[in-house]
Amino acid sequence: MILTVTLNTALDITYRVPVLRPHTSHRVTEVGERPGGKGVNVARVLAALGHAVTVTGFAGGSTGRELREGLAGVRGLTDALVPCAGRTRRTVAVVDERTGDTTQLNEPGPVVSPAEWSAFQDVYEDLLDSVSAVALCGSLPPGLPVGAYAGLVRTARAANVPVLLDTGGEALRRGVAARPDLIKPNADELAELTGSHEPRRATQDARRRGARAVVASLGAEGLLAHTPEGTWRAVPPARVRGNPTGAGDSAVAGLLSGLVEHLPWPARLSRAVALSTATVLSPAAGDFDRPAYEELLNRVSVTGEVSAA
């Protein structure tokens, strides 16, 4: 069993409109809706790969109810979300059918009370007893201490559960100092953490700050991994066009599944790149194109760079 934590879950809504014209009125031609938030997306990909996965975090209000109804339909996924009094946020993606471009509107998350945070920590600690890895994903909702992830990293380490942290800003900075097994920053998050825009230098620096391994996601340039076992760059066979929403979450699912299957790093990285490329190629945001994934898996180029320091 793998555990994913999404403290700021979301109900992701997609609207298709023929053309988006600001300051006018639009009839939405198609409405899509599904459970979201980074850890939820990671869990869905893990479940699609055949892993048993448990989702925790907060859910509240009518949108939280819908989120949980949506999760109930995912085979292999267990809902261990903790109720909160506030309402789970909605995100609205407005797709312009003429250009394919998306305009994103993200509600703020619910304010989580100290009592709710404390109830969550108890649930989390109990869940750690029966899982082989945990991923802590996404932004913190209002009300939580900025060191929230650092605390969850320490709890996982105390329970001997490998812990992956995928967040940004101050929450990442504090979380890294608590020594997670793996972080997966994108280029912006890595630069914000380390002050360096040079990925190789920055991934090394992120390790010095406390992360046992760092896998930086560099968009079309693939992944750069700096680990105790070595340094690798993994790149897709060709540039692809499509919707990058969820590509980072698919990479996390690839890394995490490879970790619990005890794959060597190059195989983990191939899987992560193939999954994230197949996510860009999928017409539905956040889903991955399975035939493309299987075809890409053997075509990802993984090259060792310098040996680890």
Place this chain on the structure above:
Amino acid sequence: MILTVTLNTALDITYRVPVLRPHTSHRVTEVGERPGGKGVNVARVLAALGHAVTVTGFAGGSTGRELREGLAGVRGLTDALVPCAGRTRRTVAVVDERTGDTTQLNEPGPVVSPAEWSAFQDVYEDLLDSVSAVALCGSLPPGLPVGAYAGLVRTARAANVPVLLDTGGEALRRGVAARPDLIKPNADELAELTGSHEPRRATQDARRRGARAVVASLGAEGLLAHTPEGTWRAVPPARVRGNPTGAGDSAVAGLLSGLVEHLPWPARLSRAVALSTATVLSPAAGDFDRPAYEELLNRVSVTGEVSAA
């Protein structure tokens, strides 16, 4: 008791964003949410004026549940909505805080089944026994026959209940032929119904098509009423700036309350214009500014035009 019918109710969501830039991501700074659909808005204004009012139409799904929770908090308002299997639509108004302009995204309504439509008609007929007037408001959700309003007009007339129809397009054309007591088209709806862009000619023509009285809402130029008792034009004392959302619904509430209070036409029209102007002036879309309403009431100019044909 006044009855308002909203076949295509809505959960109206308002997002404030600092600046709306298409094809980028936005953090919503403020989320508003309230029950909507034209007849629901009319009912809220009637309740604020001190009238007992019953709301019917359809509500379904999680959004329908939220809509009904919102209505439960309105003093003087009774919820007689009929459940449907489909989900009540959302409307999203995105307000650009820099310009104050609004971008509107309207979901399609739920598909109403023949059995649900039949259940509604039974409820409607029962409700007519105890009401002094009924307003039929807004668009038809998918699945309903285009003659739906015509049937509801005939049922009201058979029950001797004065009936106001406020809709557009083919539903208005069919509804008018069933001889409602009053219609309140805006300039576009009136032109579409009659083929004439000249309001005086068009209101006369609309009466010939079956409406006993016609009150056309002409935006900043106020109302033009053509009735068996005479023809009047009612205009606000000055042009006002603000958000016109809901101004037409407030005018309907003014006309309907004046009708059940047996006010003479000029007083009904003053009230409708004052309410709709005070709605434009209110910072919250669809609410009216009560001190402005009371102040405006004696300053609306109502002038008789030619005598009725």
